[in-house]
Amino acid sequence: MMQPGLYHILFISALLFFIGVYGFFTRRNLITILMSVELILNSVNLNFIAFNKYLWADKSDGLFFTIFIIAIAAAEAAVAIAIIINLYRSHHSIEVESAEEMKY
């Protein structure tokens, strides 16, 4: 069986990233947007792990970065969900178009 190389993983990571970006741009539901953000973050995680494993296998910097990012993503998700809940309370909707007051 063929071992997956660095490029395979980078390809998947890029795919994941752009799926996330696409989702972020097109979705209207804030929860889905948050999920897209998580996809983007995870594509970054994948990148870190891949580079760490294939280029500097004797080091573990990339691993640590990934762990940090996971922790931060968890915190960010908590904050984002709190914001979304508050938005729902005030606007009775979690559609992103319903929160457009912050403009010129």
Added chain:
Amino acid sequence: MPDPIYIALIPLLPLAAFVLLGLFGRKYFKNASGVIATVLLFASTVLAFYTAYGYFFDFGKVNGIYEKVVPLTITWLEFSKGVSIDMGIVLDPISVMMLVVVTFVSLMVHIYSLAYMKGEERFATYYSFLGLFTFSMLALVISSNIFQMYIFWELVGISSFLLIGFCYDKPSAVAACKKAFIVTRFADLGFLIGILVLSFYAGTLDFNTLIQRLTLPGSEELDTALASSFIGISALTWGMVLVFIGAAGKSAMFPLHIWLPDAMEGPTPVSALIHAATMVVAGVYLVARLFPVFAISAPEALQLVAYVGTLSALIAAIIACTQTDIKRVLAFSTMSQIGYMMFALGVSKYGGEDGLGYTASMFHLFTHAMFKALLFLGAGAVIHFIHSNEMKDMGGLRKQLPVTHITFLIACLAISGVPPFSGFFSKEEILLAAWQQNKLIYWIALFTSGLTAFYMFRLYFRIFWNNTNNAHAEHHGEGGFAILLPMILLAIGAAAAGFIPFGNFVTTDGTAIESHFDLAFSASPVALGLAGIIAAMWLYKKQNERPGKLAASLGGLYKLAVHKFYIDEIYLFITKKIVFNLIGRPAAWFDRNVVDGIVNLTGNVTLVISGGIKKFQSGKVQQYAVYFLTGVILLAVLFIYVFR
């Protein structure tokens, strides 16, 4: 040397009254404020008389000459070594005389106002303003420094403004106080420039040093001041003329007199104090203070003083004959009498017998303060009784106001120059001085003195004789003790002040001169004065058709005089039509279109640009993400392909 403390107290006591009543008067001393101010001023008056006695009979005379005594100087503002503004006290015959006049008249007015202003809502404020005025006037007269004088000069201006506009709910009073302030302030600009010119050349602001340096022939300062010239006139003469403009503004000399008649909107005691006896003679005092410089170094400027004074005396006397508001008649009469003082200074020379005009001017200032304050207080009593300023509402008041009648008559006789009342002596000296120096001025002055007698007795007969159709009979009496006492005291002054041998005390160089009276010389002015009185009697003692006929026969001249020679209208024409249209409007156009245009253009450009930019801030989160991503991609492209 006198103790400076008690001399400094003379102005400081009224200042204390101002501060005390100004801060606490309305709240704590609503009714007592008048008494407090009067008592403080009484103390100040006593000190002033004591100082005068001491100066004239004790320490002032050194070897038969009245010296300038400077008991106090404090350096107040030092700009550099040698150039400083001092605060000081100078005692010389004229400042001591002014101390007496100001405190005495002010005291009379304080007492009079106790009754006259009774029940006034802002009684305490009124007294605090009087205190401020008295303080500034007293400090002005004892100033040892020309800049100190300027400071107090402005302070009397502001107190005059405050007091004219005392009834600030009356639009005419508000207009009058603004007019007075603006006109005198405009003139004061001349004074300020004059001070700067003089101090630049003399290198000092101190009166004594300045006079010394600018009168000593051959001194370095005098030579430079005479050598530098502008339009063919020496810098010194310019300086003195500018100073005189300030003096003319304050003393209501033609053509800066327009504020004085309107200033009669103020309460009558204020008119008596400020616009008759004290503040308006500040200009005369200023010229007298700088008299050695005028007489020795700038005789051309002194000529100007003489002719402006003569013209003002004549014009004001003519106008006074036609006015119907009694206070305005008195205002024009004041202007006329100050004109006398001015030209008396103008025809005088420095030193010895030739300095008679100077003595006469100060003498007239003294006697005029007495009889003119009395006339105003009398007019105040009449107005209090009638509740009108107009002559047509008056008549036949001699029975109802006996004391006012007698005192007013004394004042009228004094101002008309009938012997033995005070005005006779001072006016006689002025005419004599004019006769010796300048015949043209003498003839005009003589004619004016006839007119003076005529208009004063026109006033007298219209108020106290004539018809008695007024409906004000017997509703209240003449006024209390506080009204009558000042009038009686001033009447005594007006009757007897002439017997003071002024030539012994006040002269240009401090040596006594003999004032002599030639019967032949005084015959013509007295005869002319009596003729004026008789003419006034013939026209106004009984109600008749003669004044109307006379006015009709004079036609244009009468109309001209009633309208005060259209001087106000000329000013309005110059300011409104010429200054506003030719300077104001173009300047306003430039401001509106060019200056504002540039500012608005900047604003509009910013607005248009920001209007475009602000669309980016749409509030749509996903749009922001697109911008962000575009930016990141652009940066990536940049780093990969350009900055590699």
